[in-house]
Amino acid sequence: MLDAKWVREHADIVRDAAIRKRLNPEVVDGFMEKDAAYRSLLQEVEGLRAQLKASSSALGKMEAAEREQALQTQRERKAQLKSLEKQEQSLRAEVHALAMLLPMPPAEDVPDGDDDGGNVEISRHGQIPEPDFPLQSHDDLGEALGMIDIKRGVKIAGSRNYLLLGDVARLERAVLNLALDHMFARGFQMVSVPTLVNRACMEGTGYFPGGEEQAYIAERDDLALVGTAEVPLTSIHSGETLEASALPLRRVALSPCYRREAGTYGKDTKGLYRVHQFWKVEQVVLGPADEDWSLQEHQRMLGHAKDLMDLLELPYRVVNVCTGDLGQGQVQKFDIETWMPSRKSYGETHSASRFHDFQTRRLNLRYKPEGGGKPKFCHSLNNTVIASPRVLIALMENHQQKDGSIRIPAALQPYLGGQSQIA
RNA sequence: GGAGAGAUGGCAGAGUGGCCGAAUGCGGCAGCUUGCUAAGCUGUUGAGUCGAUUUGUCGGCUCCGAGGGUUCGAAUCCCUCUCUCUCCGCCA
Numbered sequence: 001m002l003d004a005k006w007v008r009e010h011a012d013i014v015r016d017a018a019i020r021k022r023l024n025p026e027v028v029d030g031f032m033e034k035d036a037a038y039r040s041l042l043q044e045v046e047g048l049r050a051q052l053k054a055s056s057s058a059l060g061k062m063e064a065a066e067r068e069q070a071l072q073t074q075r076e077r078k079a080q081l082k083s084l085e086k087q088e089q090s091l092r093a094e095v096h097a098l099a100m101l102l103p104m105p106p107a108e109d110v111p112d113g114d115d116d117g118g119n120v121e122i123s124r125h126g127q128i129p130e131p132d133f134p135l136q137s138h139d140d141l142g143e144a145l146g147m148i149d150i151k152r153g154v155k156i157a158g159s160r161n162y163l164l165l166g167d168v169a170r171l172e173r174a175v176l177n178l179a180l181d182h183m184f185a186r187g188f189q190m191v192s193v194p195t196l197v198n199r200a201c202m203e204g205t206g207y208f209p210g211g212e213e214q215a216y217i218a219e220r221d222d223l224a225l226v227g228t229a230e231v232p233l234t235s236i237h238s239g240e241t242l243e244a245s246a247l248p249l250r251r252v253a254l255s256p257c258y259r260r261e262a263g264t265y266g267k268d269t270k271g272l273y274r275v276h277q278f279w280k281v282e283q284v285v286l287g288p289a290d291e292d293w294s295l296q297e298h299q300r301m302l303g304h305a306k307d308l309m310d311l312l313e314l315p316y317r318v319v320n321v322c323t324g325d326l327g328q329g330q331v332q333k334f335d336i337e338t339w340m341p342s343r344k345s346y347g348e349t350h351s352a353s354r355f356h357d358f359q360t361r362r363l364n365l366r367y368k369p370e371g372g373g374k375p376k377f378c379h380s381l382n383n384t385v386i387a388s389p390r391v392l393i394a395l396m397e398n399h400q401q402k403d404g405s406i407r408i409p410a411a412l413q414p415y416l417g418g419q420s421q422i423a
Numbered sequence: 424g425g426a427g428a429g430a431u432g433g434c435a436g437a438g439u440g441g442c443c444g445a446a447u448g449c450g451g452c453a454g455c456u457u458g459c460u461a462a463g464c465u466g467u468u469g470a471g472u473c474g475a476u477u478u479g480u481c482g483g484c485u486c487c488g489a490g491g492g493u494u495c496g497a498a499u500c501c502c503u504c505u506c507u508c509u510c511c512g513c514c515a
Contacts, residue, residue, distance in 0.1 A: 039473065043474070046483055046485090052495080052496090053484090057441060057496075059441085074495040
């Protein structure tokens with residue numbers, strides 16, 4: 001959500017943001033138009049209401065005779081007000097619906113582009129393996145080991161479902177635990193969060209409206225399964241005014257994530273790349289409304305994920321996500337893409353976003369500034385720490401050995417009882 | 424799941440149709456006092472939004488959990504919902 005007052009004065013910037021993000025710029029004009037109409041109607045309604053109020057309080061002190069007369073005109077005005085109020089209400093709803101669609105302007109250094117093809121590589125890390133034997137895909141490796149069973153996953157829950165067994169299941173657990181400890185060491189507080197959340201959380205974090213098709217919705221209870229712990233983590237303090245001294249709030253959660261993957265038929269159908277349910281360790285930070293701070297924190301959060309990838313000895317790159325691939329609310333996003341031999345390419349494994357006050361405005365999440373004054377909206381940021389099974393693809397394929405066994409990076413071994421390979 | 428009670432300003436807590444944006448206390452802020460001293464006294468103190476503005480403010484409207492209704496007029500009466508608490512049942 002954007003500040004309506006600001007939008008009124010900077011419609012051109014918002015329109016430009018919509019164009020850069022490949023969103024429909026007509027929402028901006030629609031908003032401006034409806035908003036102006038709404039405010040002028042509001043003037044009218046409030047004027048009439050003021051009249052009515054004044055004459056109404058006079059009524060209480062009147063003599064019976066003149067009272068009857070006054071009551072009559074009062075009723076007429078009331079009817080008039082009612083119909084105006086009805087218009088005002090529906091207009092207000094329209095304005096709000098449009099406001100929820102306004103795009104956050106992207107940062108200056110976000111590259112222009114239509115889709116992920118326009119993302120710009122910033123850096124590369126690690127060594128892409130070039131072994132003297134043919135590399136197998138993770139699903140072939142896993143099947144041969146008897147530790148990945150996609151067929152039976154599909155039997156139980158339909159396409160894009162899977163089973164992990166034995167050491168690969170333990171490997172998943174190990175990676176997630178390492179990721180959590182990694183974040184504890186960086187001062188993050190662990191939170192165990194609800195993953196079935198109400199509409200306000202989905203709207204507040206920017207997933208609704210627009211992302212309904214992507215979410216599993218429990219209609220009977222009007223709750224949605226989250227696609228990421230970002231949703232509950234960011235929503236924790238919605239509606240609250242925090243003390244400046246409490247900021248920044250750095251939180252990490254491990255949660256299951258659910259995505260319908262609607263509109264991806266036939267895409268990434270092989271293996272564990274695109275699945276309906278997965279685990280993710282997610283970092284979320286809430287801080288003051290300070291652009292510089294926000295920028296630095298974004299880099300710091302990206303660093304946490306990069307450090308972990310280094311510990312896992314995986315080759316990856318960082319990309320500056322282009323405007324067309326940016327969400328409605330994101331100011332800037334950096335993705336980490338990890339090398340996946342079976343795909344012969346880097347595949348997205350992490351996504352680090354900063355939002356300024358886009359989410360916090362929707363969530364009504366504020367703080368009292370240091371030197372006093374009016375509460376301000378916090379800035380919010382989030383980034384993946386690790387997501388599995390997608391990271392298992394990289395781990396299994398990059399660390400496979402000639403005999404089909406998987407080498408365990410040193411950092412993970414303590415989490416697997418000292419085991420140095422899976423065979 | 425059943426029965427009951429409740430939701431009022433930063434907090435506690437009054438308020439059963441116009442005198443209520445809301446008593447009182449605490450807290451906060453400002454000043455005074457400086458031999459009742461980790462105190463006393465006096466004053467002051469909600470938010471949002473729209474408009475005007477000589478940018479100091481001024482005016483309108485809204486807000487007593489949320490949404491609807493009755494009424495000329497609702498914190499107050501009616502309905503629905505959400506949440507909290509107590510008791511019973513069930514459960515991990």
